[in-house]
Amino acid sequence: MSTATPPVISSLLETDLYKFTMWQAMLHRHPTAQAEYRFACRNTPQYPLAELVEDLGRELDHLCSLSLDRDELTYLRGLRFIKSDFVDFLRIFRFQRDFIEVTPRGEALEIVVRGPQVHVMGFEIFVLAMVNELYFRRYDAAVALAQGRERLRAKIELLRRFEREEPPHRHPFEFFDFGLRRRFSGAWHREVLSTLKTELPQFFKGTSNVMLARELDLVPIGTMAHEYLQSYQATGVRLRDHQKAALEDWVQEYRGDLGIALTDVVSMDAFLADFDLYFAKLFDGLRHDSGDPCEWGEKALAHYGRLRIDPHTKRLVFSDALDMHKALALYRHFADRTQLGFGIGTQLSNDMGLPTLNIVVKLTHVNGQPVAKLSDSPGKTMCEDQTFLAYLRQVFQVAPR
Incomplete structure (x- = not known):
């Protein structure tokens, strides 16, 4: 990373707590699951997100160089619901750059994460924070x-x-x-x-x-x-x-x-x-x-x-x-x-008087099978496989919105 502009992410602790809590549960219950996650922007940006590809690539390279230090691991160990074997796993954990692909698709940004779920599920929050911060650097910060x-x-x-x-x-x-x-x-x-x-x-x-x-x-x-x-x-x-x-x-x-x-x-x-x-x-x-x-x-x-x-x-x-x-x-x-x-x-x-991004990174497949979120709001339904989505609605008797 350039010394002039610090990286967006400086610590693997800078994620949402529920990433750690879900991560621990999946490590203990389904450690061999394979998963795919995809980025989506639900609104129209003020300028093309595809322009962020190069900078985002550098941010991801930096993210994959990070690991948790002793003091950070001690902090996690002090949370009573975090178990010692999970801390041991995190002690040697690093993100693998091969598991995430970033490419422009016209003016849009395509981000796909694929790999063992316990090795890729943590990308989500970091990617979203990176995209947001890189995007808003175009505006007058003062x-x-x-x-x-x-x-x-x-x-x-x-x-x-x-x-x-x-x-x-x-x-x-x-x-x-x-x-x-x-x-x-x-x-x-x-x-x-x-x-x-x-x-x-x-x-x-x-x-x-x-x-x-x-x-x-x-x-x-x-x-x-x-x-x-x-x-x-x-x-x-x-x-x-x-x-x-x-x-x-x-x-x-x-x-x-x-x-x-x-x-x-x-x-x-x-x-x-x-x-x-x-x-x-x-x-x-x-x-x-x-x-x-x-x-x-x-x-x-x-x-x-x-x-x-x-x-x-x-x-x-x-x-x-x-x-x-x-x-x-x-x-x-x-x-x-x-x-x-x-x-x-x-x-x-991000209440700065600027139009914000409505961006997500969502789970699309586990073990090669589609998964879905029906949601209670039509715009939040997420699934790439319409056949599975229809089946899920049928099983749970949820009418299309």
């Missing part, structure tokens, strides 16, 4: 940062006003940073989290960014993502049982820790059909990531009610395209009925 600081100050004032004026509710308002993958830059991300820790410790409760959690003494936040449950669509269990198998393995792996389950891999309704009394008692709560959040929350509370579980003992975590105003509106709707948490991403780490 102007963007001035706007970002003004908007951050407005968020702080909004929450201070909320604290002064809001009548008390049964459960507190708590939010977390989920913005690593879509941030404006690493330096700005650090500034945002440092500011929030100082200014709003009563509300700001942690970050998904493991490196910044360590360096800023914040709580690392995260459990599972879609890829974990999707993987079980192609790891040997009957398709109809894949959600239950994934949840059961999670329970056995973490035994009470990391108890927030993601609900929208095959839709909320299909998830709740599998989320019986056993799982509802074992998991601490649920995470929303697509569909109408109020409707989702009402379904979750009704489900707990049918199972005769006190909803005040559970937590609903919202994480779909939130800003602070949406989070506060959802808080007011549910705060007297259950515990809550709000994971805010782009609107914390």
Whole structure:
């Protein structure tokens, strides 16, 4: 890397916590699985992403030179849900450049990751952070940062006003940073989290960014993502049982820790059909990531009610395209009925007055078989094989949207 411009990623800790937690579970349960992941941009960029190919290649070369040092491994070992054999695996782990291909496709950027899942699943967050930071380097940083600081100050004032004026509710308002993958830059991300820790410790409760959690003494936040449950669509269990198998393995792996389950891999309704009394008692709560959040929350509370579980003992975590105003509106709707948490991403780490990228890296195949996410929002359905997608809908009785 050029000494003039530091690399986007300087540590393998600078990823979301749930990459480590899913990685450990897959290492223990399906260590031989082969996987394919693909990059997608869901909106129209302001300039062609294909122009990033050369710089992105250099960033990936640098990423593949990194390994975790002793202090970083000690930090991971200190998280009670991280097991010693996984730390031993990470001690010798390095990304392999041969497992990731980056090519221009017209004005678009094609990124394909293929290889043993426990060797390639970690690429996702790093790739997204790289693409974002490289993309936003084209803009005037001084102007963007001035706007970002003004908007951050407005968020702080909004929450201070909320604290002064809001009548008390049964459960507190708590939010977390989920913005690593879509941030404006690493330096700005650090500034945002440092500011929030100082200014709003009563509300700001942690970050998904493991490196910044360590360096800023914040709580690392995260459990599972879609890829974990999707993987079980192609790891040997009957398709109809894949959600239950994934949840059961999670329970056995973490035994009470990391108890927030993601609900929208095959839709909320299909998830709740599998989320019986056993799982509802074992998991601490649920995470929303697509569909109408109020409707989702009402379904979750009704489900707990049918199972005769006190909803005040559970937590609903919202994480779909939130800003602070949406989070506060959802808080007011549910705060007297259950515990809550709000994971805010782009609107914390990239609220600079600039058009943002809606980019993802999604699991497409496991062991040579297609996998899919049906989602509760039409634009978030992900599958390259329409035959498998139709079959998955049929098995779980999910109508096309």
